[in-house]
Amino acid sequence: MKKLVDKFGRVLDYLRFSVTDRCNLNCVYCNPRDNKLNLLKDHEMLSNAESLRLIGIFVKHFEFRKIRFTGGEPLAGKNIVNLIAELKPLHESYGLDIGITTNGTLLKAHLDSLKQSGVTKLNISLDSLDKDKFCKITGKDKFESVMDAVLLAEEIGFQPLKINCVVMKGINDDEILEFVDFVKNRNINIRFIEYMPFSGNKWCEGKFISYMEIKDIIEKKFRLIAFGENNSEVANNYHIAGYKGIVSFISSISNHFCDGCNRLRITSEGSLKLCLFSPKYQDLDMKNYLRTDSFSDTEIAEIIEHKVQDKVLMHPDISELLKLEKNNMLSIGG
Numbered sequence: 001m002k003k004l005v006d007k008f009g010r011v012l013d014y015l016r017f018s019v020t021d022r023c024n025l026n027c028v029y030c031n032p033r034d035n036k037l038n039l040l041k042d043h044e045m046l047s048n049a050e051s052l053r054l055i056g057i058f059v060k061h062f063e064f065r066k067i068r069f070t071g072g073e074p075l076a077g078k079n080i081v082n083l084i085a086e087l088k089p090l091h092e093s094y095g096l097d098i099g100i101t102t103n104g105t106l107l108k109a110h111l112d113s114l115k116q117s118g119v120t121k122l123n124i125s126l127d128s129l130d131k132d133k134f135c136k137i138t139g140k141d142k143f144e145s146v147m148d149a150v151l152l153a154e155e156i157g158f159q160p161l162k163i164n165c166v167v168m169k170g171i172n173d174d175e176i177l178e179f180v181d182f183v184k185n186r187n188i189n190i191r192f193i194e195y196m197p198f199s200g201n202k203w204c205e206g207k208f209i210s211y212m213e214i215k216d217i218i219e220k221k222f223r224l225i226a227f228g229e230n231n232s233e234v235a236n237n238y239h240i241a242g243y244k245g246i247v248s249f250i251s252s253i254s255n256h257f258c259d260g261c262n263r264l265r266i267t268s269e270g271s272l273k274l275c276l277f278s279p280k281y282q283d284l285d286m287k288n289y290l291r292t293d294s295f296s297d298t299e300i301a302e303i304i305e306h307k308v309q310d311k312v313l314m315h316p317d318i319s320e321l322l323k324l325e326k327n328n329m330l331s332i333g334g
């Protein structure tokens, strides 16, 4: 077993796995309603057996211990609950850190089984605490389902339990302090995420609000106490005296954190993606190798190691990001 290291000396040990491009919400910043997406057919995505084999290669050959399932909506469509249950032997042998990022709409019924299968890290996306606004942002009347899942997940003891909130000017930036208040007596980490441009998501500067602006709004009322510096941590984390919850900022656009990048991604097409913002044509289709008998796990590991040397030091600046085509969050998974 060896570490997977890119040409800049960054150790890669965190796999983000988008299991499907299908989603039951239509969030304005992610899956725009007028975007005629060609959703993948089942055979264009990895089967559970192929996903397990690929994850096994990362775990056994390269000491990957952190796996996060995302999508699309990982709990919609494909049987992610089974996939995670089938991961248990690998988890028991290698001590994996298994996470899932979900919109929470279908989560409540699965919380127990996910916990039993070893999921510890749960990120739930929630961009508004107001039912009507939630509906406007997501296109669906599912606020209660998400809120019920958040509250139950906290009660069951998922730790850390994170809420991902993409902040957009004029849309939900008036709720920043309410979100902070929401975690006052809850063991929840509220993470304010900068709005990023993706194909067709109508990103514009007018709707962008930087993490410093968000932080300023909070600091008018609270003293934020920084903690937990970790080079590969994407969030800047803060305590507030007397608050149970944690407040974090993810500044992908205004202050990137590529230096400490430890991530690789598998897209819903089963392709290896080196960076959230790398052009789609650079992705490496792993299906070809997984579906051809002649490639052993060791050979696939060598192919991955070779490809990883193309990982760039930092993602392009905003003007270049805006030109990227077919860079779809549903396929990449965030």
Ligand code: SAM
Residues within 6 Å of the ligand: 023, 029, 030, 070, 071, 072, 073, 074, 101, 102, 103, 104, 123, 124, 125, 164, 165, 166, 193, 194, 195, 196, 197, 198, 201, 329, 330, 333, 334
């Ligand atoms: N469906 C799941 C969910 O909603 O959490 C997982 C997939 S979603 C693409 C993963 C994360 O990406 C979510 O937390 C979502 O808020 C975030 N995201 C999607 N589009 C984004 C954008 N344009 N800018 C910033 N974050 C975004």
